[in-house]
């Protein structure tokens with residue numbers, strides 16, 4: 001069952017989403033060669049708590065940190081540690097916040113200094129895919145239209161969509177029904193109605209779509225060792241169309 005939210009609940013998710021966006025903006029200034037992912041985690045947690053929020057990921061199924069930091073061939077769920085970023089890396093950072101009982105969740109991929117043309121294109125296509133998915137979040141469309149819009153942009157860009165991990169409903173819980181795949185045929189799945197809230201999150205690989213989970217039980221990597229990018233927004237379906245909740 002997809003839990004629809006009242007306007008008041010959506011306002012609460014918007015406030016949580018504002019903190020998420022602030023963290024992603026702040027981190028942008030700190031993503032530089034030499035910084036460790038642990039330092040980024042500390043900066044994020046401090047800001048979330050200073051705004052009265054709680055990091056959604058900390059302790060979630062035992063996850064040990066407040067944000068996920070996924071460098072280069074890491075797709076998602078990388079654990080912040082002493083790893084120093086190097087010129088030319090790309091890093092996906094995923095941030096979730098609970099405020100007043102409601103979650104918001106977003107991610108961006110950042111270049112570390114100058115990155116290759118191919119890395120830049122991978123990031124651009126992934127962001128465009130997310131934007132296409134958001135655009136499809138309107139009443140009268142079906143969930144499959146959202147999934148299909150995302151996949152179409154990725155395919156046209158010549159990259160591959162990760163199928164093993166998907167987007168999700170979000171609200172009082174970080175992960176609610178339904179699953180939101182980043183692929184599939186249009187015109188299928190549940191009809192979208194005002195009040196539905198989704199975390200859309202295309203994970204896009206430079207090479208093949210296959211991924212595996214590292215021995216740490218979290219870190220998801222591309223099987224071929226090539227790059228992966230990840231962007232995410234929390235979005236509400238409204239009468240007027242899609243409303244992005246994770247903006248500053």
Ligand code: MG
Pocket residue numbers: 105167168199201232
């Ligand atoms: Mg998510």
